[in-house]
Amino acid sequence: MKKKVNNPFxxxxxxxLTAQGIKQINDSLEEKKLTPEQRNLLIRLKERLNIxxxxxxxD
Numbered sequence: 001m002k003k004k005v006n007n008p009f010x011x012x013x014x015x016x017l018t019a020q021g022i023k024q025i026n027d028s029l030e031e032k033k034l035t036p037e038q039r040n041l042l043i044r045l046k047e048r049l050n051i052x053x054x055x056x057x058x059d
Contacts, residue, residue, distance in 0.1 A: 018053045022046055 025046045029039065 018049055021049055025049070 025042050028034070029042055029046075034042070
């Protein structure tokens with residue numbers, strides 16, 4: 001018997017998750033406490049998310 005996993009992300013739409021991730025990154029980039037290295041990592045992550053989203057949904 002399989003145990004039911006209670007993970008809300010499994011049932012969420014990938015487009016919604018991507019948009020939510022980008023919004024959270026943008027919110028984090030607005031913080032003044034980030035080091036330049038942290039800021040660069042977040043920007044690279046955001047670019048990567050956009051690239052992957054375009055692969056999934058090219059329109």
